[in-house]
Amino acid sequence: KRELGDLSVDPAVLDILSLARKEDYETVWDRLERQSPHCKFGTNGVCCRNCIMGPCRVTEKNPRGVCGADAATIVARNLIRALAAGAAAHSDHGRAVAVLFNEVARDENKEYQISDEAKLKAIAEKLNIDTSQDISSIAREVARMALEDFGKQDEAPLNFLKAYAPQKRKETWQKVEQILFSKTDKKMGILPRNIDREITECMHRTTMGVDNQALSILAQGVRTALADGWGGSLIATELQDVLFGTPDKKVIKANLGVLKEDQVNIIVHGHEPILSEQVVAAAMSPEMQEKAKQVGAKGINVAGICCTANEVLMRRGVPVAGNMIHQELAIMTGVVEAMVVDVQCIFPSLGPLAKCFHTRFISTSDRAAFPEAIHVQFDEHHAREVAQRIVEMAIDAYSERDPQKVHIPKEVEEAVVGFSVEEIIKILGGSPKPLVDAILAGKIKGVVGIVGCNNPKVKHDAFHISLTRELIKKDILVIGTGCWAIAAAKAGLMKIEAQSLAGEGLKEVCQALDIPPVLHMGSCVDCSRMLVLAGALADYLKVDISDLPLVGSAPEWMTEKAVSIGTYFVASGVPVHLWPMPPIGGSEEVVGILTEGIKELLGGYFFVEEDPVKTASLMEEIIMEKRKSF
Numbered sequence: 001k002r003e004l005g006d007l008s009v010d011p012a013v014l015d016i017l018s019l020a021r022k023e024d025y026e027t028v029w030d031r032l033e034r035q036s037p038h039c040k041f042g043t044n045g046v047c048c049r050n051c052i053m054g055p056c057r058v059t060e061k062n063p064r065g066v067c068g069a070d071a072a073t074i075v076a077r078n079l080i081r082a083l084a085a086g087a088a089a090h091s092d093h094g095r096a097v098a099v100l101f102n103e104v105a106r107d108e109n110k111e112y113q114i115s116d117e118a119k120l121k122a123i124a125e126k127l128n129i130d131t132s133q134d135i136s137s138i139a140r141e142v143a144r145m146a147l148e149d150f151g152k153q154d155e156a157p158l159n160f161l162k163a164y165a166p167q168k169r170k171e172t173w174q175k176v177e178q179i180l181f182s183k184t185d186k187k188m189g190i191l192p193r194n195i196d197r198e199i200t201e202c203m204h205r206t207t208m209g210v211d212n213q214a215l216s217i218l219a220q221g222v223r224t225a226l227a228d229g230w231g232g233s234l235i236a237t238e239l240q241d242v243l244f245g246t247p248d249k250k251v252i253k254a255n256l257g258v259l260k261e262d263q264v265n266i267i268v269h270g271h272e273p274i275l276s277e278q279v280v281a282a283a284m285s286p287e288m289q290e291k292a293k294q295v296g297a298k299g300i301n302v303a304g305i306c307c308t309a310n311e312v313l314m315r316r317g318v319p320v321a322g323n324m325i326h327q328e329l330a331i332m333t334g335v336v337e338a339m340v341v342d343v344q345c346i347f348p349s350l351g352p353l354a355k356c357f358h359t360r361f362i363s364t365s366d367r368a369a370f371p372e373a374i375h376v377q378f379d380e381h382h383a384r385e386v387a388q389r390i391v392e393m394a395i396d397a398y399s400e401r402d403p404q405k406v407h408i409p410k411e412v413e414e415a416v417v418g419f420s421v422e423e424i425i426k427i428l429g430g431s432p433k434p435l436v437d438a439i440l441a442g443k444i445k446g447v448v449g450i451v452g453c454n455n456p457k458v459k460h461d462a463f464h465i466s467l468t469r470e471l472i473k474k475d476i477l478v479i480g481t482g483c484w485a486i487a488a489a490k491a492g493l494m495k496i497e498a499q500s501l502a503g504e505g506l507k508e509v510c511q512a513l514d515i516p517p518v519l520h521m522g523s524c525v526d527c528s529r530m531l532v533l534a535g536a537l538a539d540y541l542k543v544d545i546s547d548l549p550l551v552g553s554a555p556e557w558m559t560e561k562a563v564s565i566g567t568y569f570v571a572s573g574v575p576v577h578l579w580p581m582p583p584i585g586g587s588e589e590v591v592g593i594l595t596e597g598i599k600e601l602l603g604g605y606f607f608v609e610e611d612p613v614k615t616a617s618l619m620e621e622i623i624m625e626k627r628k629s630f
């Protein structure tokens with residue numbers, strides 16, 4: 001067994017892990033150990049199961065599958081299948097929001113409402129919709145254009161990409177299409193036509209005997225990623241802001257210490273605020289608080305895990321119990337009455353684990369069922385009623401709590417969060433100018449956007465935190481989302497006091513603006529906020545995103561969603577760091593395209609580095625290089 005200290009840098013995690021070892025609760029690390037060593041073919045991406053003449057595993061001695069596909073074809077196909085799955089996850093989330101928003105706009109759903117009219121008008125303006133109409137007409141138009149992006153059959157690009165992407169970048173994409181055509185004589189579109197279509201086309205092209213050339217396959221991957229970043233994810237973020245409010249600056253609490261021994265604890269875990277917003281509202285209602293008192297609890301405490309946490313902390317200030325790897329550990333505290341989930345990043349191990357406790361593990365989405373879960377079907381048309389039922393189930397569970405099993409780690413940190421692009425611009429006094437000036441003056445050398453997951457193969461949170469610390473020390477502003485953001489919050493890097501960890505220039509800017517040097521921009525679909533911010537800086541300076549001193553990173557990544565995110569950043573002109581190595585090592589050709597070839601075309605490219613300190617230095621080099629021409 002690996003030493004406890006090698007598994008995480010979060011003391012709350014180590015606290016629960018030693019309990020787990022004592023009580024013999026199974027965790028993600030135990031299962032990783034049993035799965036190790038991992039299959040080399042899978043790790044290098046050279047295993048193909050796309051038809052039943054296989055499965056085929058290519059090697060140097062045996063370089064072709066039964067159909068004749070070589071390593072480059074197989075690796076590229078596997079990669080864009082993963083990318084398509086990731087884009088599908090984000091975009092299906094976006095679709096759910098768009099469908100609901102359309103119903104709200106048409107008065108067909110009274111469980112939700114338009115909360116942020118200013119944001120709605122701002123979106124409409126970008127989409128060239130007449131904003132002098134009444135609000136519901138504007139909303140209907142916006143809804144139509146959003147839904148169109150999932151199904152329109154005309155030419156590229158998406159309505160939202162056209163409205164949001166900076167001018168120079170759109171020109172670059174067009175130029176790249178021309179270059180690829182003239183070099184290969186084959187049309188290789190990278191501007192997305194509709195979100196679902198690009199995902200479907202990835203599946204079509206990668207089925208046996210269709211697209212068999214790495215460059216052509218990867219170009220479709222780029223198109224699909226752009227459909228996610230400037231389409232599905234962006235639509236999710238923008239319309240959620242209209243429905244639930246655009247995030248603004250607030251202070252929240254983070255880590256397992258936010259769970260309360262004397263309250264009914266409900267954890268919302270998963271991704272879609274359509275559900276979690278309602279659970280939070282139901283739990284806060286005087287009626288439910290009163291019911292909780294009747295069973296002897298002091299109240300109801302809602303906390304989040306994963307990106308659902310990021311959604312409700314950004315907008316409601318709800319505390320976060322932890323990131324992806326905390327999901328099993330939270331149940332092991334013995335004080336979680338209900339773990340309520342919808343979709344994405346939810347371990348199927350939670351059902352059996354919850355059975356060892358009084359915890360009700362409640363699934364809610366028609367897209368996701370879990371072994372040994374209680375399914376309470378969520379329905380947008382009866383959202384309040386369903387949310388109330390869920391909260392009541394948690395209250396009922398409270399009396400079954402076993403005091404012998406209660407073990408809440410004491411760790412809890414404060415974090416300043418809520419940095420939507422709108423909030424950042426507001427803090428800057430209404431225009432990107434002060435930020436641009438600070439960058440031009442070298443007080444801020446550049447900006448790094450970090451996203452993503454936890455992965456038990458990597459020491460939990462270690463890469464996230466040490467990379468972030470190194471960067472701010474070097475006067476590089478760090479922004480980000482997802483489970484990285486939760487790691488940074490737990491580590492105290494999002495407190496105002498964290499200014500003292502920053503280099504002199506960055507510190508000065510952060511002090512003047514009263515912000516931390518590390519900015520929480522939301523959930524993983526909110527990576528679109530980072531794109532929009534980059535776009536705003538580019539348009540302000542009349543340059544392309546690839547000219548700006550920006551770098552991205554997904555350390556500790558694990559999901560297919562991260563493949564899509566990384567790719568849309570690269571395709572938008574941003575160099576992106578990854579660790580662990582993606583499963584492409586089996587093809588030099590694919591590695592070459594993604595780390596070098598793509599750079600000349602799109603400005604962005606991938607690089608892989610295991611050491612966080614070295615990664616920070618590499619990023620600084622890239623930034624300094626970009627600054628020269630800037």
Ligand code: NFS
Nearest residue numbers: 307345452453482483524
């Ligand atoms: Ni992003 Fe968010 Fe976390 Fe990774 Fe999962 S919750 S969508 S995928 S693990 S950061």
Ligand code: SF4
Nearest residue numbers: 048051054056065067
């Ligand atoms: Fe093998 Fe080709 Fe079928 Fe893949 S598509 S399993 S490489 S025969």
